[in-house]
Amino acid sequence: MESLGSPVLWCGFTAFVLVMLALDLGVFHRQAHAVGWREALGWSVFWIALALVFNLGIFFYAGAQPALEFLAGYLIEKSLSVDNIFVFLVIFSYFAVPAAYQHRVLFYGILGALIMRAVFILLGAALLEAFHWTIYVFGGILLITAVKLLVHRDETVHPERNVVVRLFRRFVPAIAEYRGPRFLISEGGRWLATPLLLVLVTIEATDVVFAVDSIPAIFAVTRDPFIVYTSNIFAILGLRALFFLLAGAIGKLSYLKTGLAAVLAFVGVKMMLVDFYKVPIAVSLGVIALCIGAAAAASLLWPPKTAESPLDAAKNSAGSANSSSRETQAESRSARPSRMPD
Helix, strand or coil, rough: CCCCCHHHHHHHHHHHHHHHHHHHHHHHHCCCCCHHHHHHHHHHHHHHHHHHHHHHHHHHHHHHHHHHHHHHHHHHHHHHHHHHHHHHHHHHHCCCHHHHHHEEEEHHHHHHHHHHHHHHHHHHHHHHHCCHHHHHHHHHHHHHHHHHHHHHHCCCCCHHHHHHHHHHHCCCCCCCCCCCCCCEEEEEEEECCCHHHHHHHHHHHHHHHHHHHHHHHHCCCCCCCCCCCCCCHHHCCCHHHHHHHHHCCCCHHCCCHHHHEEEHHHHHHHEEEEECCCCCHHHHHHHHHHCCCCHHHHHHHHHCEEEECHHHHHHHHHHHHHHHHHHHHHHHHCCCCCCCCC
């Protein structure tokens, strides 16, 4: 029997993910189209079922403990990915991304996220293995993030303030209008970026921030790099379908950030206490499910009586800023030097 750290398992799982991504874009979503609710529901059920089947495989292959660790890690990552959806909605709204091209952007955004997450996970595992005290650093990061979520849970997202967005607009020659699903076009003997490339870069930049929170969180329930990696990847693979499924309802989850803050605070404290008391994985799984379930139930049963939700405010702010930012981009484009893509 191969161990979970076997190169055979790592290579086999990575090959499986690449095949699934190739089928996704090359077969099922070959033609750009707006993803409807029923299609998103079908894909969400598929990715969740696939993760649970994989979890069952871990149970029979390695035992109950690794299987529970995978399930807890998957639940943490899946919960945190819902917060990504809020940011994706604001980004798509700010850049006025046509619905037919949103899946393509998320596909390549998630492809980049898979690579970054793998690097972060291997780095985090190496740090924990070499320097045990880094677990307290990870726990502190989670506690700080939990406090920020509580204090700034109604804060509006402003893509135009992102450093990467500002640098992109300053140094990359681009056009102001979309040209189908293309990220780059050739005009007048030089390559120009379309707004779709800027959207992709923005999503990749925000995922780095999310990874800083999610990777330490999953190390709170398991130290096995393979379980950390696979549970993280399965959550990311289902993110696109979850986005299109919850896009219309995410604004109603008013207490989502409170629930996520509770999850991060719990796993942060769990990491800080690891040398004194190890919380059983079953207890961790129950607490995480309770926090997210309670946040969702509270959002539906006791919605806040406000005139405008944070998501609506972000969309309205994005809409008003969108036209002026594009005018500025168009005016400055002629002054930029010609630049070929790397």
